Amino acid sequence: DIQMTQSPSFLSASVGDRVTITCRASQTISDYLNWYQQKPGEAPKLLVYGSFTLQSGVPSRFSGSGSGTDFTLTINRLQPEDSATYYCQQSYGTPFTFGPGTKVDIK
């Protein structure tokens, strides 16, 4: 299985800050990388697919980048509603696997 890791596991930032979350795959996955946002008690919500393509309806302050084994999710101008846990997921091969998550807290 392809193992996914994320860093940091937790971060606290202020409204208006720029936040970067890193995801790393245990082998190259080209750009077959998705990002999800999950709030407590809710299902994950797709934010980005194909490493950088923003899902319809997702605010443009979210952006994704990377290829190969290293990927980033950036949130520009952090908003209070961005408080959530963010997961990366590889779709290069089955079984699809997720990262352990990064919890973003608003100061």
Added chain:
Amino acid sequence: QVQLQQWGAGLLKPSETLSLTCAGSGGSFSDYSWSWIRQSPGKGLEWIGEVNHGGSTNYNPSLKSRVTISLDTSNNQFSLKLNSVIAADTAVYFCARGSREWVRPPYYYYYMDVWDSGTTVTVSS
């Protein structure tokens, strides 16, 4: 836009069979895959498997010996059965739609873009 809603037993005893059904409304069931994912504090998000619109399945090897996912296109539903459950199968179970965007055939991006709200399944004697 399709919406998903699932139902099934939420409390099981060890060795029983977990059975969940997910129904879609408001959209087409064809041309997509349909996945089950679970989330537990100990293992995070774990993809269980999927069934495509043609009925072909793909399972996580870690669960393959105990899992069956099936599709009922006439009712826009798909189901999960997990045999011989143990305490470690306690989790929130989600059903989700898998979509594809072709990049350069035969390559495509695959992502799960519609999820239900999840249901908690507890395995306890």
